[in-house]
């Protein structure tokens with residue numbers, strides 16, 4: 001008998017002590033046998049040593065040539081695994097399926113790298129459209145925003161490098177006017193979010209762009225995070241200075257009486273950061289090793305959980321021990337799993353064993369779900385391929401979980 005996705009909202013929730021990320025039946029209940037086979041094929045292919053390096057170079061070029069066969073192949077494989085659809089409306093069936101398992105969505109309009117005021121305005125209106133749409137849906141509490149979708153990378157870099165701009169004073173009128181436009185766009189997005197009660201999570205980007213993003217996020221929090229968290233900044237704990245930055249941000253929030261919203265991540269641009277630091281001969285901002293990143297990540301979790309009265313945060317990680325630690329800390333501190341200031345999030349297409357088991361145990365969990373035309377989400381897809389490229393790493397982990405569930409289903413059918 002073929003396994004159709006079975007719907008499980010009525011199942012009683014697990015208690016904290018029953019929580020396990022090894023339960024693959026919960027993890028993949030939303031996937032049919034066919035979907036599971038596709039995921040198996042994809043992660044297996046990404047595990048071949050030469051596949052990802054070649055595919056990540058060739059795919060963007062082939063996509064630019066507009067060959068229909070390439071488009072079709074991408075759409076049926078990696079796009080289906082990691083993206084919600086080509087348009088907002090196309091994400092609806094998936095959102096409805098996830099809702100049946102109490103899994104929510106951080107909706108991400110997956111535009112990247114489009115420059116020019118016209119594109120920035122278009123993106124701003126698109127973000128506002130996503131907010132309005134989210135407010136009509138039962139399980140989309142967040143949208144994510146990349147500031148580089150509404151501001152030029154060059155401007156962000158200038159703002160990052162020119163300390164005098166931090167005071168808001170700058171002698172180049174043109175840049176100041178351009179920055180005012182960015183602030184205005186972000187204000188419009190956050191204003192719509194506050195009106196429709198949807199939270200805006202600002203993605204963290206490369207360290208050489210991040211300072212103005214942090215300042216803008218904090219300014220928006222001061223304006224909109226008075227009674228509840230509408231704006232969240234992202235903290236990358238692979239940076240040596242970020243645990244301290246979390247504390248500093250919290251101090252500002254306490255002084256100015258707003259709720260600090262933060263999404264905690266390890267960080268996605270490590271290789272790029274290291275290469276640039278070497279090329280330009282400056283001290284690399286990244287931690288010396290993985291253990292230091294893990295240590296700061298877990299310390300940040302503890303800090304947020306100890307300050308829940310005025311910090312709202314998202315545990316955005318595929319690391320099982322960090323996710324488990326967060327649940328243990330909540331339990332030890334007598335905090336309900338569904339406290340409105342604590343969310344968990346994993347990228348769509350990865351770590352379903354964490355997301356679906358947490359959701360079943362009553363935690364607030366969202367899948368980070370990008371959508372957009374295939375050509376626009378290619379950079380996002382290539383990052384996912386890179387992340388899942390080694391059999392000893394993520395792709396091996398995902399593959400083992402999928403195999404385990406396929407075996408379990410086979411045995412269940414024989415019985």
Ligand SMILES: Cc1cc2nc3c(=O)[nH]c(=O)nc-3n(C[C@H](O)[C@H](O)[C@H](O)COP(=O)(O)OP(=O)(O)OC[C@H]3O[C@@H](n4cnc5c(N)ncnc54)[C@H](O)[C@@H]3O)c2cc1C
Nearest residue numbers: 203204265266267268289290293316317318319345347368
């Ligand atoms: C919902 C969600 C939203 C995200 N949003 C963002 C975002 O806005 N900005 C962003 O940059 N990333 C973002 N990410 C990606 C994230 O930063 C990580 O790249 C990814 O999740 C892997 O980290 P992990 O905690 O899941 O797990 P792990 O697999 O335990 O950690 C891998 C990470 O550890 C760090 N690391 C690995 N090796 C070393 C080393 N030798 N030295 C120091 N550090 C090391 C790197 O950050 C690496 O990505 C997001 C992830 C999720 C799930």
